[in-house]
Amino acid sequence: MLMFENKTRREMLDASLSWGLGLVLLLCGYVVLVEWQAVWVILGFVVFFLYLLPIVRFKDPFRAPPWEIVLLITIPAVIHVLSGTKSFGQLGGAWADVAAIADSFGLATLGFLIVAELEMYTAFRTNRPFAAVFVVLFTMAVAGWAFVVEFIAALLYGQEPEFIFGTNDKIMGFFVYTFIIGILMGVIYAVYVGLMSVQHRMSYGFEKPDKSDQKVRP
Amino acid sequence: MRENALLYITWALQFTILAIGVALIILGDTTWLAACIASFLITMLPTILKRSARVVLPVWMVLWIVVSLFLHTAGGALDLYDKVLYWDHITHAASASLIAALGFVVAITVDLYAKSIFFPRPFVSLFVLMFGMAMGVLWEIMEFAEDQILGTRLQYGPSPDDTLLDLFFDGVASFIVAVAVSVYLKRVPPEKFVKDLGFGEAKESVLGRIVLKRFEKIPRARQ
Numbered sequence: 421m422l423m424f425e426n427k428t429r430r431e432m433l434d435a436s437l438s439w440g441l442g443l444v445l446l447l448c449g450y451v452v453l454v455e456w457q458a459v460w461v462i463l464g465f466v467v468f469f470l471y472l473l474p475i476v477r478f479k480d481p482f483r484a485p486p487w488e489i490v491l492l493i494t495i496p497a498v499i500h501v502l503s504g505t506k507s508f509g510q511l512g513g514a515w516a517d518v519a520a521i522a523d524s525f526g527l528a529t530l531g532f533l534i535v536a537e538l539e540m541y542t543a544f545r546t547n548r549p550f551a552a553v554f555v556v557l558f559t560m561a562v563a564g565w566a567f568v569v570e571f572i573a574a575l576l577y578g579q580e581p582e583f584i585f586g587t588n589d590k591i592m593g594f595f596v597y598t599f600i601i602g603i604l605m606g607v608i609y610a611v612y613v614g615l616m617s618v619q620h621r622m623s624y625g626f627e628k629p630d631k632s633d634q635k636v637r638p
Numbered sequence: 639m640r641e642n643a644l645l646y647i648t649w650a651l652q653f654t655i656l657a658i659g660v661a662l663i664i665l666g667d668t669t670w671l672a673a674c675i676a677s678f679l680i681t682m683l684p685t686i687l688k689r690s691a692r693v694v695l696p697v698w699m700v701l702w703i704v705v706s707l708f709l710h711t712a713g714g715a716l717d718l719y720d721k722v723l724y725w726d727h728i729t730h731a732a733s734a735s736l737i738a739a740l741g742f743v744v745a746i747t748v749d750l751y752a753k754s755i756f757f758p759r760p761f762v763s764l765f766v767l768m769f770g771m772a773m774g775v776l777w778e779i780m781e782f783a784e785d786q787i788l789g790t791r792l793q794y795g796p797s798p799d800d801t802l803l804d805l806f807f808d809g810v811a812s813f814i815v816a817v818a819v820s821v822y823l824k825r826v827p828p829e830k831f832v833k834d835l836g837f838g839e840a841k842e843s844v845l846g847r848i849v850l851k852r853f854e855k856i857p858r859a860r861q
Contacts, residue, residue: 538761545756550748561768564775568809571802581798588798592782595775 427482431623437487441494442471448497451504459570460500463526467493470533474541486624488612489536496525524597527566528605531559535609540625548613552606559602563595644697651701651708652681658715670714677707694836699739706732726800727807730774735811738770742819745769746828747835762828763820770812774805 427435449464471490474483484490503519535554538544546554567585574584585591613626621627659674684700687693709729713719719726745765749757757765778801781792794800 542761543756543758544761545754547752547754550755557772558768560772560775564771564805565809567802568771568805571806581802585798585802587796588782588793588801589796591798591801592778592793595779596782599776599779 431482434487435482435484438484438490439481441487441490442468442484444494445471445490445497448494448501451501455504458573459566460526462569463530463566464497467497467530467533470530470537474537477541483541485533485537485540489533492608493529493533496522496529500526521597521601524563524594524601527563527598528559528601530562531555531557531602532605532609534558534562545628548610551613552610555606555609556599556602559598559605560595563598567591641697644701648697648701648704651704652678655681655704655708655711658711662715667715670711673714674711677711681707692836694834695743696834699743702736702739706736709733727803730777730804731807731811733777734770734774734808735815737773738766738812738815741769741773742766742815743835747832750828750832759820759823762823763816766819767812767816770815771805771808774808774812777808778804 445464445468449461449468452460452464471485474485475481477483499519499522503515503522532555535551535558539546539551570584571581574581613621616624616626618627655674655678659671659678662668662671662674681704684695684703687695706729709725709732713722713725713729719729742762742765745757745762748755749762778793784790785792
């Protein structure tokens with residue numbers, strides 16, 4: 421295969437890890453699809469779409485999102501799927517708390533993924549403090565939009581919102597969790613990009629060659 | 639002439655907010671007094687910006703700010719939140735659209751003046767869409783905290799309907815502003831909009847120099 425020939429060992433390893441984790445993600449998506457947990461199916465669909473988008477767009481499997489980011493997305497998905505199984509579902513206690521947080525965590529990773537993909541694959545450029553703020557903002561926004569979509573769906577199917585969402589306290593608890601995790605994600609994002617070597621950042625596209633002609637300044 | 643008319647409406651609404659505040663003091667009703675004073679001070683912000691930072695917000699935007707704050711204070715002081723169906727959600731839509739529009743102003747200004755930042759035009763619309771909703775969620779968290787700590791009933795108790803409807807209207811408002819922004823940006827170059835704001839002169843003011851210094855300290859992520 422021609423396209424593997426001029427790849428370094430490091431690039432091969434990075435890409436393989438990303439593909440492997442992508443498969444795990446697909447498997448989690450399959451589980452929630454079979455069990456028909458509508459919200460998670462939509463979330464999984466969006467995440468998998470965002471995973472495939474750069475590969476299809478650049479017609480290059482090596483442009484898949486970095487494995488570190490895919491790992492971050494896979495963790496809450498795996499926790500959610502495991503908490504539905506017999507052996508893990510019975511554990512209760514601390515595990516139940518972890519599973520509950522995984523729901524907020526899942527949405528937060530989506531905000532993270534959107535900002536990362538914007539930086540990596542589009543002309544969008546930002547500095548690190550702003551990137552962290554965007555992660556927090558996008559996480560909150562994704563949570564908000566997810567609830568709006570669910571709400572509209574509930575109304576269309578003629579169901580009582582209270583039946584779907586539970587009490588107001590439950591929703592607000594979710595938002596508060598999402599806010600805290602969103603801030604955490606923003607910090608993780610800044611640290612993650614900061615720790616990368618300049619070379620690595622360039623190859624992922626977190627840093628771009630100077631294109632000041634793109635901008636017209638007054 | 640048209641701009642003058644908008645200006646007079648703005649002043650009238652500002653005066654009404656102040657009058658409501660005075661009336662509340664006379665009546666000894668303090669529940670909404672703080673909100674009223676805060677709203678009036680916020681409506682003064684564009685004037686203060688103009689005087690001390692030489693930033694001139696468009697007249698329609700100042701009117702927008704005053705209208706949404708007026709809806710909020712009048713609604714609270716005159717009990718319209720409880721009496722008028724959907725008042726809560728109308729004010730939400732008004733303030734969410736305002737916040738989304740302010741997000742737009744901040745986004746294109748930062749894009750133009752910060753060296754390490756470039757926002758493609760579609761991103762500006764996406765940002766407006768997400769910013770409006772994110773602020774809506776933060777507002778709900780604030781209402782929730784107020785309910786928990788002060789024992790108010792801003793979210794009307796155990797049913798989730800109020801929160802969900804608020805978010806729905808926040809979403810609709812942000813969506814409309816995002817579409818408007820993408821249409822607007824196709825016709826007017828952002829450079830012109832920012833120039834009209836007077837940021838070029840603002841750079842020379844004291845406040846402008848402090849802000850710009852902060853940006854220049856951030857090393858350019860290139861080379």
